[in-house]
Amino acid sequence: MALENITQNKVFGGWHKQYLHDSEVLNCRMQFAIYLPPQAAPSAPVPVLYWLSGLTCTDQNFMQKSGAFRMAAKLGLAIVAMDTSPRGEDVADDDGYDLGQGAGFYLNATEFPWSRHYQMYDYVTQELPNLIQQHFPVSSVRSISGHSMGGHGALTIGLKNPTLYRSISAFSPITHPTQCPWGQKAFAAYLGSDRTTWLQYDTCELIKRVDKHVPVLVDQGESDDFLEEQLKPDSLVAVSAPEKGELNVRLQPGYDHSYFFIASFIDEHLQFHAKHMTE
Numbered sequence: 001m002a003l004e005n006i007t008q009n010k011v012f013g014g015w016h017k018q019y020l021h022d023s024e025v026l027n028c029r030m031q032f033a034i035y036l037p038p039q040a041a042p043s044a045p046v047p048v049l050y051w052l053s054g055l056t057c058t059d060q061n062f063m064q065k066s067g068a069f070r071m072a073a074k075l076g077l078a079i080v081a082m083d084t085s086p087r088g089e090d091v092a093d094d095d096g097y098d099l100g101q102g103a104g105f106y107l108n109a110t111e112f113p114w115s116r117h118y119q120m121y122d123y124v125t126q127e128l129p130n131l132i133q134q135h136f137p138v139s140s141v142r143s144i145s146g147h148s149m150g151g152h153g154a155l156t157i158g159l160k161n162p163t164l165y166r167s168i169s170a171f172s173p174i175t176h177p178t179q180c181p182w183g184q185k186a187f188a189a190y191l192g193s194d195r196t197t198w199l200q201y202d203t204c205e206l207i208k209r210v211d212k213h214v215p216v217l218v219d220q221g222e223s224d225d226f227l228e229e230q231l232k233p234d235s236l237v238a239v240s241a242p243e244k245g246e247l248n249v250r251l252q253p254g255y256d257h258s259y260f261f262i263a264s265f266i267d268e269h270l271q272f273h274a275k276h277m278t279e
């Protein structure tokens with residue numbers, strides 16, 4: 001599949017590049033960004049961290065604001081940041097910032113009018129990684145991370161695919177979407193009124209169902225305005241079971257929901273993933 005390179009900037013000895021491509025699963029043109037560290041070469045493929053952003057974001061919020069490049073260059077990690085939904089004039093949308101374009105929730109929609117394009121689960125787990133492996137000097141070793149809606153995406157996708165990802169991390173994730181307004185609105189639209197179909201995309205429900213999971217690191221700011229109504233870290237702590245795997249939920253005093261918070265702890269997340277990707 002053809003990639004169209006639209007930007008490239010050298011940073012910490014590596015390269016940040018943006019690309020456009022036709023997505024078969026999303027049925028539209030998509031944009032993504034990749035950071036290739038200086039170590040990446042055809043003779044030396046590097047592991048990849050997939051980053052999933054939150055509501056209203058594009059491929060650029062993380063790349064421009066997280067300050068991840070210095071540590072990624074040091075550790076020799078590639079990072080792929082994708083868009084948060086299918087895009088385009090023909091793609092169904094909604095006036096709310098929390099539904100439609102910019103709010104794909106990393107699931108496969110089954111309901112009209114969303115199902116024609118909103119297949120983000122397949123895009124993240126299959127189409128995009130295949131494209132990345134085909135075109136860049138990366139190995140098949142992957143981990144996954146994200147913020148808010150993207151933290152929900154990273155956790156659900158990582159829990160459901162323990163052989164695809166070595167580790168999972170999340171900042172301020174929506175941990176129990178079937179029990180919060182953002183999740184209930186999105187799942188009702190994308191998946192319909194049968195709530196049993198929602199459970200496959202709910203981190204707290206998935207943790208209860210799996211026997212084992214890969215190591216998980218979660219950071220949550222205690223001064224996050226969305227903490228109690230939308231994110232519910234206590235629900236995640238309540239279902240954690242040490243015998244199933246490492247699940248470290250850290251509450252960080254004073255931090256809010258923004259990329260200032262992400263920038264403060266991104267180095268620790270990259271080190272966590274690098275450790276598990278090089279084991």
Ligand SMILES: N[C@@H](CCC(=O)N[C@@H](CS)C(=O)NCC(=O)O)C(=O)O
Pocket residue numbers: 053054055056057061065097147148149257258259
């Ligand atoms: N009312 C906010 C809600 C959306 C929001 O807070 N989005 C978070 C993720 S849930 C974000 O990362 N915003 C973009 C940014 O900070 O760069 C907005 O419209 O920006």
